[in-house]
Structures are given as C-alpha cells and as structure tokens.
Amino acid sequence: MKHWKYLDVARGIGLLLVIISHSCGLSPYLINYYIPLFFVVSGYLYKPGRSYGENVVHKAKRLLVPYFGYSALLLVFYRAIGRTWQETGRSALGVLYSRYCLFDTTTHQDNVFLFTVANGAMWYLTAFFVTSLVYHLVIDRCLKSRRFLIGCLVVLTVLTMLLAELPILLPWSLDLAFVGTIFMIAGTLLQRADFFDRDWNLWVIIGILVFYLSLSRANPGINMSVREYGVYQAFSVPFFILIGITGSMLCIWVGKAFQNCIVGTVLAYIGQNTIVLLALHILGLEIFEMAVAKFINIGELTGVSFILYHTVRVTASVCGCLLFGKILDGIRRALHGKHRG
Numbered sequence: 001m002k003h004w005k006y007l008d009v010a011r012g013i014g015l016l017l018v019i020i021s022h023s024c025g026l027s028p029y030l031i032n033y034y035i036p037l038f039f040v041v042s043g044y045l046y047k048p049g050r051s052y053g054e055n056v057v058h059k060a061k062r063l064l065v066p067y068f069g070y071s072a073l074l075l076v077f078y079r080a081i082g083r084t085w086q087e088t089g090r091s092a093l094g095v096l097y098s099r100y101c102l103f104d105t106t107t108h109q110d111n112v113f114l115f116t117v118a119n120g121a122m123w124y125l126t127a128f129f130v131t132s133l134v135y136h137l138v139i140d141r142c143l144k145s146r147r148f149l150i151g152c153l154v155v156l157t158v159l160t161m162l163l164a165e166l167p168i169l170l171p172w173s174l175d176l177a178f179v180g181t182i183f184m185i186a187g188t189l190l191q192r193a194d195f196f197d198r199d200w201n202l203w204v205i206i207g208i209l210v211f212y213l214s215l216s217r218a219n220p221g222i223n224m225s226v227r228e229y230g231v232y233q234a235f236s237v238p239f240f241i242l243i244g245i246t247g248s249m250l251c252i253w254v255g256k257a258f259q260n261c262i263v264g265t266v267l268a269y270i271g272q273n274t275i276v277l278l279a280l281h282i283l284g285l286e287i288f289e290m291a292v293a294k295f296i297n298i299g300e301l302t303g304v305s306f307i308l309y310h311t312v313r314v315t316a317s318v319c320g321c322l323l324f325g326k327i328l329d330g331i332r333r334a335l336h337g338k339h340r341g
Helices: 005-024 034-044 052-080 085-097 123-144 146-163 171-192 202-218 233-258 262-271 274-292 303-340
Strands: none
Touching (some): 005 274, 034 123, 123 274, 146 233, 202 233, 233 262
16 A cells, blocks of 8 residues: 555644644644644545445454553543542443543533543544545445445534534544545545645635634634534534545645654654554643642743743653553564464
C-alpha cells in the first residue's frame, strides 16, 4: 500500500493541537477541524479488497483493544493513588458508556461527567470504531455509483441533523457516526482524485483558507466530542461538514509542505503514534502539573512564563507517552518472540 508521509505529518499536527488545547486552550480557528482531520485521513487511506467482517475485526483490534487496555490501566492508576472503589466503579461505567458527559452541554447546566480518569480524549477510539461500521457498509457502493453517493451523503447529513436534537449524548458516539462517515467518504474521494499529489496553485489554497476562516467565523462554538456543531443547532451540521473538510485539506497541505524537513519527520513520528498519545496525554499533562505545582503558583503565570510552562508541559507529556509506547512495543515483541520460540 502506498505510504503518504504528509498524512502522518498532518495527523501529528492535529494531535499536537489536541494536546495543546487540553493544556491551555487554543483559538477555534485552529481546532475546529482537528477531529474531522483524523476521519478524513483514514478515509484517504482506504484500500478495497477486505470483506466487511474483515474490516470490522481489523478496526476492533486496532481501536477497541487499546481502548479497553489503556482504560484499565488508568482505572488501576487512579485507584492506586487514592480513588475509592465507588469512584472507580463510576469511572468504569463511564468507560463502558464511552462519552465525556451524558447530556447535551448546550441545554443542561447540571451534567453527568463520565470520563474521570484522564481519559477524556479516548471517546475518539470508540467513535471511530462505530463510524467505521457505517463507512465500510457504504463506501464500495459509493465509489461505484454517483447517484448512490449523493443520496448517501444527503441521508447521512439529515440523520446527523436529527440526532443533534437529542437531549443526551449517545454511548460510543453513535450520534456522531454518520457525520464521521461523511468525513471518511470525503477522504476516500480526495484519494481517488489524487488530490494532494497534484501541484496546486497558491491562490486556490488561499481561497480555501479564506472560505474556512469565513465559515468558522460565521459558525462558532464547534466541539465535535460533545456534539456541538455550531450556533445554529441542527442547521449548523452542513457548515460543520464544510469546515471539517476544508480545514483538513489545509492541514494536509501544511503536512505536505513540511514532510521533507526535520520538523516534518518529528511530526510524522507523532502522527504514527496517535493511539498512545490520545489515550495517555491527559494523564501526562496532569502528572506534570501536579509536580510543578509544588514549586510554583501555576495560576499566576502570564505572558512568556505562561507560554514557556505549557510548551514544556506539552513536550513532557508527548515524550512521556512516546517513551511508554516504545516500552510497550518492546514488551509485546519480547512476548511474541517468546511465544514463537
């Protein structure tokens, strides 16, 4: 299968933006697209030939095994540092429901928060698995029939708009699966058109950038993880789809521009380790904050000191997660070699 390094770079950029936003927040212009990006990239990498069952099994191994494995690790860690069995039980139920909170954040003041063991970013793994169930059900026919493709996109958009009106957030992000499928289909269509392997006029890219910024300004308040598509409730969904696709395109173009330099190589390595970073970066951020808080008053940091603190905090979290991932890989290889022997 062809490997596009710039897709790894783009994922690395998106993942760094996720971690930075969890550390200190970011402009919505930088984060409105960073979750759709991962769906678009996955769709771009689609390779036909597997059966539906094979695709489901592959995604389960790729996403659900680490989801439950890292969740168990976090539950054990927080129990070891003082969580009660009752609190740990509630956190375990949150893992099973796999959603940051229970209710629509725009309509409920007293919410029920479910991810309480530094696992707030792990909703993506189950969301992506559920989305893949829909995507692999329709993608081959979408590629064969333009009429089916258009009809499918319309139905998926309407279903997303209807589900946006629910008062609760559905388990495993079932309410996000249809819009996630749209992003994956968009990625597949871009790949079929060799979209990013062409030499594009700079003015085309600038035009898409202006379009993205204009839509983001017209439709603020996006947070896909809690089903917030913008300020127009269900009618924000079409705007969100366009924002997600155009923002992803711009990020991939940036990835292509940096792929052949040292920065691109570092970002690509980060992009290749998405799951361990998604699973553990919040824990890394929390551990760093607890350690530093013993020496300085973090709440009083401003200006350069604020930027420096969060730069070091994010760097430490990323490096710690990557090191932990390498150790896990070494253990897996050792166990695999012992089993074969």
